[in-house]
Amino acid sequence: MFSKKPEQRPASGTPRIVANNGSTFSVIGTDVTITGDISAAADLHVDGTVVGDIACASLVQGESSRIEGAIVAETARLAGAVKGTITVRSLVILKSARIEGDVHYDALTIEQGAAVDGRFAHDAGGSAASPEEPKSEDEPRLTLAS
Template identity: 50%
Template sequence: MFSSKGARSSGSGQANAKGRGMFSVIGPDMAVTGDVRATADLHIDGSIEGDVACASLVQGADSRIVGGITAETARVAGTIEGSVRVKHLTVERSARIAGDIEYEDITIENGGQVDGRLKRVGTETAATGPRAVPDAGREQAA
Protein backbone atom coordinates (compact mmCIF):
# COMPACT_ATOMS: atom_id res chain seq x y z
CA MET A 1 0.00 0.00 0.00
CA PHE A 2 2.84 2.43 0.73
CA SER A 3 5.31 1.16 -1.85
CA SER A 4 7.12 3.51 -4.15
CA LYS A 5 4.97 2.20 -7.01
CA GLY A 6 1.85 3.41 -5.14
CA ALA A 7 3.43 6.81 -4.61
CA ARG A 8 4.19 7.11 -8.32
CA SER A 9 0.68 6.08 -9.34
CA SER A 10 -0.98 8.57 -6.99
CA GLY A 11 1.19 11.32 -8.43
CA SER A 12 0.00 10.59 -11.95
CA GLY A 13 -3.42 12.00 -11.09
CA GLN A 14 -6.71 11.89 -12.93
CA ALA A 15 -6.05 8.95 -15.26
CA ASN A 16 -5.43 6.60 -12.37
CA ALA A 17 -8.28 8.04 -10.33
CA LYS A 18 -10.73 7.27 -13.12
CA GLY A 19 -9.22 3.95 -14.08
CA ARG A 20 -8.87 2.35 -10.64
CA GLY A 21 -11.41 4.17 -8.48
CA MET A 22 -8.61 5.71 -6.41
CA PHE A 23 -9.46 7.63 -3.23
CA SER A 24 -7.70 8.92 -0.14
CA VAL A 25 -8.86 8.74 3.48
CA ILE A 26 -8.09 10.92 6.47
CA GLY A 27 -9.19 8.71 9.34
CA PRO A 28 -10.93 9.71 12.57
CA ASP A 29 -7.67 9.47 14.52
CA MET A 30 -5.87 11.95 12.23
CA ALA A 31 -5.46 15.70 12.70
CA VAL A 32 -3.90 17.59 9.78
CA THR A 33 -2.56 21.13 10.01
CA GLY A 34 -1.96 22.55 6.54
CA ASP A 35 -3.57 22.46 3.13
CA VAL A 36 -4.72 19.14 1.69
CA ARG A 37 -4.73 18.56 -2.08
CA ALA A 38 -5.88 15.35 -3.77
CA THR A 39 -6.29 14.59 -7.46
CA ALA A 40 -8.60 11.72 -6.56
CA ASP A 41 -11.63 11.51 -4.29
CA LEU A 42 -11.14 12.30 -0.61
CA HIS A 43 -12.95 10.94 2.45
CA ILE A 44 -12.39 12.88 5.70
CA ASP A 45 -13.31 11.52 9.10
CA GLY A 46 -10.59 13.38 11.05
CA SER A 47 -9.87 17.08 11.46
CA ILE A 48 -8.12 19.50 9.13
CA GLU A 49 -6.93 23.03 9.78
CA GLY A 50 -6.24 24.28 6.26
CA ASP A 51 -7.75 24.43 2.82
CA VAL A 52 -8.98 21.26 1.07
CA ALA A 53 -8.98 20.80 -2.71
CA CYS A 54 -10.02 17.54 -4.38
CA ALA A 55 -12.16 16.03 -7.11
CA SER A 56 -14.89 14.73 -4.82
CA LEU A 57 -15.20 15.16 -1.05
CA VAL A 58 -17.08 13.02 1.45
CA GLN A 59 -16.98 14.36 5.00
CA GLY A 60 -17.94 12.17 7.93
CA ALA A 61 -20.33 13.34 10.64
CA ASP A 62 -17.67 13.58 13.36
CA SER A 63 -15.08 15.40 11.25
CA ARG A 64 -14.13 19.07 11.35
CA ILE A 65 -12.58 21.27 8.67
CA VAL A 66 -11.36 24.79 9.43
CA GLY A 67 -10.52 26.25 6.03
CA GLY A 68 -11.84 26.59 2.52
CA ILE A 69 -13.07 23.70 0.39
CA THR A 70 -12.85 23.45 -3.40
CA ALA A 71 -14.22 20.38 -5.17
CA GLU A 72 -16.36 19.22 -8.07
CA THR A 73 -18.77 17.44 -5.71
CA ALA A 74 -19.02 17.39 -1.94
CA ARG A 75 -21.18 15.50 0.53
CA VAL A 76 -20.71 17.07 3.96
CA ALA A 77 -21.95 15.70 7.26
CA GLY A 78 -19.53 17.24 9.78
CA THR A 79 -18.47 20.76 10.74
CA ILE A 80 -16.93 23.23 8.31
CA GLU A 81 -15.66 26.67 9.28
CA GLY A 82 -14.74 28.34 6.01
CA SER A 83 -15.87 28.91 2.47
CA VAL A 84 -17.12 26.10 0.25
CA ARG A 85 -16.82 26.24 -3.54
CA VAL A 86 -18.27 23.25 -5.39
CA LYS A 87 -20.38 22.38 -8.40
CA HIS A 88 -22.62 19.83 -6.66
CA LEU A 89 -23.14 20.05 -2.89
CA THR A 90 -25.12 17.87 -0.51
CA VAL A 91 -25.44 19.11 3.08
CA GLU A 92 -26.53 16.23 5.27
CA ARG A 93 -28.72 16.64 8.35
CA SER A 94 -25.73 16.46 10.74
CA ALA A 95 -23.69 19.09 8.85
CA ARG A 96 -22.83 22.50 10.28
CA ILE A 97 -21.29 25.01 7.86
CA ALA A 98 -20.15 28.46 9.00
CA GLY A 99 -19.03 30.23 5.84
CA ASP A 100 -20.08 31.32 2.39
CA ILE A 101 -20.99 28.71 -0.22
CA GLU A 102 -20.66 28.96 -4.00
CA TYR A 103 -22.41 26.15 -5.86
CA GLU A 104 -24.06 25.13 -9.11
CA ASP A 105 -26.63 22.88 -7.44
CA ILE A 106 -27.25 22.22 -3.77
CA THR A 107 -29.27 19.88 -1.58
CA ILE A 108 -29.72 20.66 2.11
CA GLU A 109 -31.31 17.90 4.15
CA ASN A 110 -33.70 18.71 7.00
CA GLY A 111 -31.57 19.68 9.99
CA GLY A 112 -28.48 20.68 7.99
CA GLN A 113 -27.25 24.11 9.11
CA VAL A 114 -25.61 26.80 7.01
CA ASP A 115 -24.54 30.11 8.56
CA GLY A 116 -23.30 32.19 5.64
CA ARG A 117 -24.21 33.38 2.20
CA LEU A 118 -25.33 31.01 -0.53
CA LYS A 119 -24.34 32.05 -4.03
CA ARG A 120 -25.44 30.06 -7.03
CA VAL A 121 -22.87 30.33 -9.77
CA GLY A 122 -23.86 29.58 -13.32
CA THR A 123 -22.00 27.28 -15.59
CA GLU A 124 -20.32 30.33 -17.12
CA THR A 125 -17.85 30.20 -14.22
CA ALA A 126 -17.57 26.42 -14.27
CA ALA A 127 -14.66 24.59 -15.83
CA THR A 128 -16.91 23.21 -18.58
CA GLY A 129 -17.58 26.67 -20.01
CA PRO A 130 -20.82 28.56 -20.67
CA ARG A 131 -24.09 26.87 -21.53
CA ALA A 132 -25.62 28.53 -24.56
CA VAL A 133 -29.07 26.93 -24.46
CA PRO A 134 -30.45 28.53 -21.23
CA ASP A 135 -29.20 31.98 -22.27
CA ALA A 136 -30.84 31.64 -25.68
CA GLY A 137 -34.12 30.77 -23.96
CA ARG A 138 -33.98 33.92 -21.86
CA GLU A 139 -33.34 36.06 -24.92
CA GLN A 140 -36.39 34.61 -26.67
CA ALA A 141 -38.58 35.22 -23.63
CA ALA A 142 -37.55 38.90 -23.46
Protein backbone atom coordinates in the same frame (compact mmCIF):
# COMPACT_ATOMS: atom_id res chain seq x y z
CA MET B 1 9.85 -19.44 -10.65
CA PHE B 2 7.40 -17.29 -8.69
CA SER B 3 8.58 -13.78 -8.23
CA LYS B 4 6.89 -10.97 -6.42
CA LYS B 5 6.68 -7.71 -8.32
CA PRO B 6 7.89 -4.66 -6.40
CA GLU B 7 5.09 -2.44 -5.07
CA GLN B 8 4.29 0.43 -7.42
CA ARG B 9 4.11 3.84 -5.73
CA PRO B 10 3.58 7.32 -7.15
CA ALA B 11 6.69 9.45 -7.65
CA SER B 12 5.95 11.40 -4.46
CA GLY B 13 6.24 8.23 -2.39
CA THR B 14 2.70 8.58 -1.05
CA PRO B 15 0.75 5.33 -1.20
CA ARG B 16 -2.61 5.39 -2.96
CA ILE B 17 -5.63 3.18 -2.49
CA VAL B 18 -7.09 2.05 -5.79
CA ALA B 19 -10.81 1.35 -5.94
CA ASN B 20 -12.22 -1.45 -8.07
CA ASN B 21 -13.17 0.92 -10.90
CA GLY B 22 -9.60 2.16 -11.24
CA SER B 23 -10.13 5.55 -9.60
CA THR B 24 -8.14 6.58 -6.56
CA PHE B 25 -9.34 7.89 -3.22
CA SER B 26 -7.83 8.79 0.13
CA VAL B 27 -9.27 8.46 3.62
CA ILE B 28 -8.44 10.64 6.61
CA GLY B 29 -9.45 8.58 9.64
CA THR B 30 -11.20 9.73 12.82
CA ASP B 31 -7.96 9.67 14.80
CA VAL B 32 -6.07 11.86 12.30
CA THR B 33 -5.59 15.65 12.52
CA ILE B 34 -3.96 17.39 9.56
CA THR B 35 -2.70 20.96 9.83
CA GLY B 36 -2.00 22.36 6.38
CA ASP B 37 -3.56 22.48 2.94
CA ILE B 38 -4.60 19.33 1.09
CA SER B 39 -4.60 19.06 -2.70
CA ALA B 40 -5.80 15.81 -4.27
CA ALA B 41 -6.57 14.99 -7.89
CA ALA B 42 -8.70 12.12 -6.64
CA ASP B 43 -11.58 11.68 -4.20
CA LEU B 44 -11.17 12.40 -0.50
CA HIS B 45 -13.09 11.03 2.49
CA VAL B 46 -12.55 12.98 5.72
CA ASP B 47 -13.55 11.49 9.07
CA GLY B 48 -10.88 13.30 11.10
CA THR B 49 -9.89 16.96 11.47
CA VAL B 50 -8.36 19.18 8.80
CA VAL B 51 -7.10 22.67 9.65
CA GLY B 52 -6.32 24.06 6.21
CA ASP B 53 -7.76 24.37 2.73
CA ILE B 54 -8.94 21.33 0.76
CA ALA B 55 -8.93 21.05 -3.05
CA CYS B 56 -10.03 17.71 -4.53
CA ALA B 57 -12.21 16.08 -7.16
CA SER B 58 -14.87 14.81 -4.75
CA LEU B 59 -15.17 15.29 -0.99
CA VAL B 60 -17.15 13.16 1.45
CA GLN B 61 -17.18 14.37 5.05
CA GLY B 62 -18.17 12.17 7.98
CA GLU B 63 -20.50 13.33 10.77
CA SER B 64 -17.81 13.56 13.45
CA SER B 65 -15.24 15.33 11.27
CA ARG B 66 -14.21 18.98 11.34
CA ILE B 67 -12.77 21.12 8.53
CA GLU B 68 -11.42 24.62 9.18
CA GLY B 69 -10.51 26.11 5.82
CA ALA B 70 -11.77 26.64 2.28
CA ILE B 71 -13.15 23.72 0.28
CA VAL B 72 -12.92 23.58 -3.54
CA ALA B 73 -14.28 20.45 -5.27
CA GLU B 74 -16.40 19.25 -8.16
CA THR B 75 -18.75 17.46 -5.75
CA ALA B 76 -19.06 17.46 -1.98
CA ARG B 77 -21.23 15.63 0.54
CA LEU B 78 -20.89 17.31 3.93
CA ALA B 79 -22.08 15.83 7.23
CA GLY B 80 -19.75 17.35 9.85
CA ALA B 81 -18.55 20.79 10.91
CA VAL B 82 -17.06 23.19 8.34
CA LYS B 83 -15.68 26.65 9.05
CA GLY B 84 -14.70 28.28 5.75
CA THR B 85 -15.78 29.07 2.21
CA ILE B 86 -17.15 26.22 0.09
CA THR B 87 -16.93 26.31 -3.72
CA VAL B 88 -18.36 23.27 -5.52
CA ARG B 89 -20.29 22.31 -8.62
CA SER B 90 -22.65 19.87 -6.85
CA LEU B 91 -23.16 20.06 -3.07
CA VAL B 92 -25.17 17.91 -0.67
CA ILE B 93 -25.47 19.20 2.91
CA LEU B 94 -26.72 16.50 5.25
CA LYS B 95 -28.83 17.19 8.35
CA SER B 96 -25.90 16.63 10.72
CA ALA B 97 -23.77 19.32 8.98
CA ARG B 98 -22.86 22.59 10.71
CA ILE B 99 -21.37 25.11 8.28
CA GLU B 100 -19.96 28.57 9.03
CA GLY B 101 -19.03 30.33 5.80
CA ASP B 102 -20.21 31.28 2.35
CA VAL B 103 -21.34 28.57 -0.07
CA HIS B 104 -20.78 28.88 -3.84
CA TYR B 105 -22.53 26.16 -5.84
CA ASP B 106 -24.02 25.10 -9.15
CA ALA B 107 -26.44 22.47 -7.78
CA LEU B 108 -27.41 22.29 -4.11
CA THR B 109 -29.29 19.83 -1.89
CA ILE B 110 -29.88 20.56 1.81
CA GLU B 111 -31.43 18.09 4.22
CA GLN B 112 -33.89 19.48 6.75
CA GLY B 113 -32.06 20.13 10.01
CA ALA B 114 -28.72 21.20 8.51
CA ALA B 115 -27.30 24.49 9.83
CA VAL B 116 -25.57 27.00 7.58
CA ASP B 117 -24.37 30.37 8.86
CA GLY B 118 -23.28 32.17 5.69
CA ARG B 119 -24.43 33.29 2.26
CA PHE B 120 -25.36 31.13 -0.70
CA ALA B 121 -24.21 32.17 -4.18
CA HIS B 122 -25.33 30.27 -7.26
CA ASP B 123 -22.90 29.13 -9.99
CA ALA B 124 -19.84 28.96 -7.73
CA GLY B 125 -18.67 32.33 -8.96
CA GLY B 126 -18.21 30.79 -12.41
CA SER B 127 -15.18 28.79 -11.26
CA ALA B 128 -16.72 25.32 -10.92
CA ALA B 129 -18.86 25.39 -14.06
CA SER B 130 -17.50 25.32 -17.56
CA PRO B 131 -18.31 28.56 -19.43
CA GLU B 132 -18.98 26.55 -22.61
CA GLU B 133 -21.86 24.63 -21.02
CA PRO B 134 -25.27 26.11 -21.80
CA LYS B 135 -27.45 26.65 -18.74
CA SER B 136 -31.01 25.36 -18.78
CA GLU B 137 -33.33 27.74 -16.93
CA ASP B 138 -35.83 24.98 -16.10
CA GLU B 139 -33.14 22.75 -14.55
CA PRO B 140 -33.52 22.51 -10.74
CA ARG B 141 -30.71 24.20 -8.83
CA LEU B 142 -31.81 23.96 -5.21
CA THR B 143 -33.32 20.87 -3.62
CA LEU B 144 -34.56 20.54 -0.05
CA ALA B 145 -34.37 16.95 1.12
CA SER B 146 -36.43 15.64 4.01
